[in-house]
Amino acid sequence: MNNIDEKLRPILAEVARRNAGEPEFHQAVHEVMESLGRVVAKHPDYLEQALIERICEPERQIIFRIPWVDDQGNVQINRGFRVQFNSSLGPYKGGMRFHPSVNLGIIKFLGFEQTFKNALSGLPIGGGKGGTDFDPKNKSDGEIMRFCQSLMIELHRHLGEQTDVPAGDIGVGGREIGYMFGQYKRLTNRYESGVFTGKDIAYGGSRARTEATGFGNTYFTKAMLETRQTDFDGKRVVVSGAGNVAIHTIEKVQSFGGTVIACSDSSGYIIDEAGIDLALLQEVKSVRRERISEYARLRGNGVRFVPVGKGSVWDLPCDVAMPSATQNELTGKDAKTLVKNGVLAVGEGANMPCTPEAIRILREAGILFGPGKAANAGGVATSALEMQQNASRDRWSFEQTEQRLAQIMKSIHDRCAETADEYGAPGDYVLGANIAGFVRVAKAMRMLGVI
Structure with a gap:
């Protein structure tokens, strides 16, 4: 301490x-x-x-049992969580995570971070988070549907477009959102399209929502690079993960002229010095749901797969690192390697992917560091834009939504930078993000009284 x-x-x-x-x-x-x-x-x-x-104390913590029947007719039981952390700025807003590692502490950490992230967006949304220890890997569509329907039997009573609005997170994509929203609609007999975000375009989703977290992190990191009169053009970039956030980070980095040479999943990582073939990666991970080693096999051309335990994706020399997988994935040892290899910037695409030691090392070395509560706020910002479209029965174009996303991410960057300057720590985005988010929440709470 x-x-x-x-x-x-x-x-x-x-x-x-x-x-x-x-x-x-x-x-x-x-x-x-x-x-x-x-x-x-x-x-x-x-x-x-x-x-x-x-x-620091959640307004409400909900823990519940989720019984469901698998394809063999066996009854399975999982545990569900929803932590409604802070509603001083608006309805609780935050994703649902389906992963075996989920427990109350992880959901509380995510909800706490979400409160400040949402405050930084400048939009009228509070902070919350939810999840379950259910593992969607190797489950059939029928099993996932039955699980989501059972989960919603309990969770629906705590949700509402003016109360608590979930979205996706690790293990929760458009399929899972659809099953949960469908059951919510059935149980409540109401079509509240604004009660979930991350929906498919067919029933009220926002264009650019799928891309938003990865795109947003790239916009934020680009804004950091520009403070040193440079950008992504010609830079070597390493992105961890191969899910939604990582894929769209790669897409936007490539559009800015960067070369993404590596990405990863839980089985290991691939090295593709020519630059990741985005279409092939999406085919392998998003469509076929294969391990990332399959990308190396299909790509050929000297692409290497390194299995987990045989090294770290952060061992690769790069100009920009964008951890986009899960919490505490980039360690102090990894940070020292990145600094030694001359990294210029690190942008957190996942929630708290860098350990405290890694953050300390990067900050002390003067590396541009975008903390997740600022750098990956694009997802929840676009979710708020989805809520806005639902409330007005409107639908924006992809270009209109992405333009708003770019503006929001630039304003978040500038707010963090200006706050760091105001409090005597120029260039310290961690301090700027923490203080700017805290002050907005604290002012609202003080005005609302002791509640």
Whole structure:
């Protein structure tokens, strides 16, 4: 706690005590607290009315059983979570994650981060997150449908377009959103298209929503590079992951003239020095749902597959690194390697993909670092635009939506940079993002009274 202001240490200690066994949540709170010493020194009134303590405590935590029947007729049981973290700025907004690693601590960390990310967007949305330890891999469409329908039997009573609006996350794409929304519609007898985002275009989805997180991270990272009079053109880029965020990060980086030489999945990573063939990657991962080694086999031309445990994708020399897989994937060792190899910028496409040690090393080395709560806010920003279209019974073009996304990401970048300057840390996007997000939420909470 040495890097935490002494006035904030008791608050952090109490968070750790009350949330035992939740290291990811502790990590997320600690990371924000590191930035708040400058805020309370300048504005000591933020220490009043237990304001910071209330920001660290979810408004509501929902845990429930999800029974479902597999294709063999066996009853399976999973656990579901929805953490409605903060609604001071608007309805709870945040994705649903389907992954075996999901537990309450992970969902709370994601909801806490989401609160500040949504605040940074400048849009009227609060923070929440949900998920389940269900693993969608190797499940049939029928199994996934039955699971989603069972999940919604409990969850639907906590949702609403003015209450809580879920979206997708790891393991949850258009298929899962469709099954959940369909069951919600059936159970409530209402067509509230704004109650879910990430929907298919056919029933109220927004164009550019699928691309938004990856595109947004690329826009943010490009804005960081421009502060040093450069951009993606001619740069070697490494992207971790091979899901939705990674694929669309690769697409936008390529459109800006960068060469993405590697990406990964849970089985390992591929090296394609000529640049990732995006169409082939989408065929392998999004359509056929194969392991990434299949890309190397089909691509040929000297493309190599490196299995997990035989090295890290971050060992590859690159100008820009964009971790887009999962939390804590880029370690302190990886960060040292990136710095040694001359990396210029790191943009977090996933939620908290860099460990605290990695972030410290990158910041101390003067590397441009875009924290996830700012750099990957494009997904939730476009979700809010989807809610706006649903509310007005309207539908925007892809170009119109992407233009708004680009404007939002530029404004988030500028807000972080200006806040860092204001608090005496020019170029520190971590501090800028944490303080800008915190101040917006804290001001609203103070005005709403002790609730």
